[in-house]
Amino acid sequence: MNIVVLVKQVPDTTEIKLDPKTGTLIREGVASVINPDDRLALETALRLKEAHGAVVTVLSMGPPQAIDAVSEAYAMGADRGVLLCDPNFAGADTRATSFTLGRAIERLGREEPVELVLAGRQAIDGDTAQIGPQVAEHLGWPQVTYVQELRLEDGGRLRAWRRLPEGVEEVVCPLPAVATVLEVPGEVRWPLVDRLLAACEDEAPLAVWDAAALGVKAREVGLKGSPTQVRETFSPKGERHTQWLEGSPAEQAAALLAALRGHKLL
Amino acid sequence: MAVWIIEENCTGCGLCARACPYGAIEMEDKLAHITGRCIECGACLAACRFEALASDLEEEPLPDLSRYRGVWVFAEVSGGSPAPVVRELLGEGARLARALDQELAAVLLGHQVEPLVEELAAWGAQRVYLADHPHLARYSTLAYTRVLAELIRRQAPAVLLMGATPLGRDLAPRLSRRLELGLTADCTQLSIDPETGNLLQTRPAFGGNVMATIYTPRVRPQMATVRPGVMAPAPRREGAHAEVVPVEVKPSPQDLVVELVSFTPTPRRGVDITQAKVIVAGGRGCRGREGFSLLEELAALLGAELAGTRVAVEEGWVAPERQVGQTGLTVRPELYLACGISGAIQHRAGILGARYIVAVNRDRRAPIFSVADYAIVGDLFQVVPALIQGLEEGS
Numbered sequence: 156m157n158i159v160v161l162v163k164q165v166p167d168t169t170e171i172k173l174d175p176k177t178g179t180l181i182r183e184g185v186a187s188v189i190n191p192d193d194r195l196a197l198e199t200a201l202r203l204k205e206a207h208g209a210v211v212t213v214l215s216m217g218p219p220q221a222i223d224a225v226s227e228a229y230a231m232g233a234d235r236g237v238l239l240c241d242p243n244f245a246g247a248d249t250r251a252t253s254f255t256l257g258r259a260i261e262r263l264g265r266e267e268p269v270e271l272v273l274a275g276r277q278a279i280d281g282d283t284a285q286i287g288p289q290v291a292e293h294l295g296w297p298q299v300t301y302v303q304e305l306r307l308e309d310g311g312r313l314r315a316w317r318r319l320p321e322g323v324e325e326v327v328c329p330l331p332a333v334a335t336v337l338e339v340p341g342e343v344r345w346p347l348v349d350r351l352l353a354a355c356e357d358e359a360p361l362a363v364w365d366a367a368a369l370g371v372k373a374r375e376v377g378l379k380g381s382p383t384q385v386r387e388t389f390s391p392k393g394e395r396h397t398q399w400l401e402g403s404p405a406e407q408a409a410a411l412l413a414a415l416r417g418h419k420l421l
Numbered sequence: 422m423a424v425w426i427i428e429e430n431c432t433g434c435g436l437c438a439r440a441c442p443y444g445a446i447e448m449e450d451k452l453a454h455i456t457g458r459c460i461e462c463g464a465c466l467a468a469c470r471f472e473a474l475a476s477d478l479e480e481e482p483l484p485d486l487s488r489y490r491g492v493w494v495f496a497e498v499s500g501g502s503p504a505p506v507v508r509e510l511l512g513e514g515a516r517l518a519r520a521l522d523q524e525l526a527a528v529l530l531g532h533q534v535e536p537l538v539e540e541l542a543a544w545g546a547q548r549v550y551l552a553d554h555p556h557l558a559r560y561s562t563l564a565y566t567r568v569l570a571e572l573i574r575r576q577a578p579a580v581l582l583m584g585a586t587p588l589g590r591d592l593a594p595r596l597s598r599r600l601e602l603g604l605t606a607d608c609t610q611l612s613i614d615p616e617t618g619n620l621l622q623t624r625p626a627f628g629g630n631v632m633a634t635i636y637t638p639r640v641r642p643q644m645a646t647v648r649p650g651v652m653a654p655a656p657r658r659e660g661a662h663a664e665v666v667p668v669e670v671k672p673s674p675q676d677l678v679v680e681l682v683s684f685t686p687t688p689r690r691g692v693d694i695t696q697a698k699v700i701v702a703g704g705r706g707c708r709g710r711e712g713f714s715l716l717e718e719l720a721a722l723l724g725a726e727l728a729g730t731r732v733a734v735e736e737g738w739v740a741p742e743r744q745v746g747q748t749g750l751t752v753r754p755e756l757y758l759a760c761g762i763s764g765a766i767q768h769r770a771g772i773l774g775a776r777y778i779v780a781v782n783r784d785r786r787a788p789i790f791s792v793a794d795y796a797i798v799g800d801l802f803q804v805v806p807a808l809i810q811g812l813e814e815g816s
Contacts (some may be wrong), residue, residue, distance in 0.1 A: 285594035322686035367443035382603030408807035
């Protein structure tokens with residue numbers, strides 16, 4: 156069977172710091188990583204491959220350096236990787252992104268039918284959790300979100316356990332389908348050094364597809380294909396005026412309690 | 422084809438072919454030819470020196486969006502009643518509807534849910550679209566998407582709000598893509614641009630480090646999911662009336678292909694910190710259970726709930742249902758007292774709605790101070806006992 160795993164390269168937000176003067180993100184020197192939830196999706200795919208035999212294709216859209224994420228996914232055990240990279244893809248919102256990814260999955264499917272698309276629940280930079288369901292809609296396949304465990308069954312079905320706040324739902328769903336993953340039982344594997352070297356030395360089956368390779372028009376993708384637009388970005392800082400309470404611990408405590416009484420919080 | 426060659430002007434110089442990023446222009450008989458690889462990006466247009474390339478690539482004029490009217494709220498049902506976020510959406514929706522001078526409506530899907538209409542009316546819905554059908558008894562992505570998509574196509578609302586709940590975040594993207602709409606996830610602030618009537622949708626990104634205001638100028642309805650617990654709930658007006666509009670449901674068996682096999686409820690949580698008015702929270706700086714028992718003492722005096730960061734939960738210092746932050750819960754207490762919490766963005770994302778934030782930390786540069794109203798640089802093992810003493814003396 157053929158499994159496509161969607162991965163996004165994101166800044167490692169555990170390392171993100173704010174510029175104390177401007178309150179904006181300091182991006183320089185911040186490492187890029189595979190989005191954590193996408194790593195779980197890839198692990199899920201690789202376990203299905205080990206259990207049932209499958210060809211795992213990792214698919215990403217991003218700037219040229221996103222090939223690093225695809226390479227790392229290859230090093231973890233994906234059979235091949237495709238990066239969708241084109242200046243026209245830039246500035247895409249989730250509609251345009253899911254359209255572009257959807258067209259790439261359709262192209263992969265013309266070579267060999269794709270039975271399962273796995274993605275992380277959400278990316279740590281945007282936190283939208285929209286790409287999985289939107290790709291499912293593009294393909295016209297059912298979706299299973301918030302998956303903590305997934306198995307394949309005879310008869311072309313998957314069985315998944317969905318973690319929701321009220322409890323865990325066990326569902327079965329016919330293939331082809333899209334599933335978004337938020338957890339895997341046990342640990343996620345590390346990349347293998349020899350495969351990483353192969354990817355870096357252009358010896359791995361990694362491809363880069365541009366807009367023409369997908370047969371998409373400029374107006375359908377990127378900023379032009381995005382119904383939503385960013386009007387402004389700003390730092391949430393500044394809404395609060397921090398008062399620094401100085402002195403000994405007893406003085407600090409007294410000042411705080413006085414302030415809280417002033418706000419009628421005590 | 423949006424780009425074409427004007428053959429009488431073409432000299433066959435090949436400049437356009439070299440400018441094309443897609444290799445989509447071929448030279449044949451000293452004339453340029455545009456092939457099927459063309460994506461209409463327009464890069465060739467600037468390259469031609471002989472006015473031999475033309476295109477109809479222009480900024481399209483804004484479509485007439487005036488027929489889209491009304492602010493809609495998706496009335497998610499949870500455990501037989503409207504989810505708490507629905508009341509918040511109606512409160513916010515009423516404000517937007519007033520700004521637009523349009524109607525506020527709720528959309529209710531389910532089976533035998535008509536009794537909930539009264540509740541939605543009391544919270545300000547002037548109209549309730551009611552889709553009642555056995556197929557809708559349990560939430561199903563595909564069945565709900567079909568009903569909503571057909572209803573939206575027919576009724577053409579200007580705005581559609583949903584809760585950024587697990588259900589809302591499963592349904593909204595599916596629906597928005599079916600209708601090729603824009604969708605802004607997890608908004609914490611909404612307003613109407615008085616000039617254009619556009620919905621301005623503000624949301625945190627990078628775990629709350631950056632706020633972005635998004636709008637959808639060319640497409641209606643404008644769809645947004647709204648983070649639960651952020652907007653003020655609608656006031657309750659007993660006996661308010663809403664017009665009920667029954668929605669015809671034409672179910673399709675393909676919509677029910679995802680079968681529910683079993684459901685294992687999570688053991689009921691003892692506490693719900695999202696409702697707490699005062700929260701005392703601890704992080705890595707508490708260094709262990711002893712630190713937390715100190716916080717517990719303080720919490721008892723303040724009538725507060727205890728909470729913790731992801732680290733504190735992973736270390737077992739505090740129960741998982743008390744985790745605040747991106748992977749935990751979003752809280753909006755009157756007072757949030759953060760002790761020994763450095764304030765990773767994932768944690769700060771969960772406390773932005775707090776009215777007052779107090780931070781106690783030894784490191785003056787800790788990011789938690791950037792969101793604090795009151796900052797105490799100091800050792801919590803000295804400051805917290807001083808607070809406890811002060812409270813005991815004061816009472």
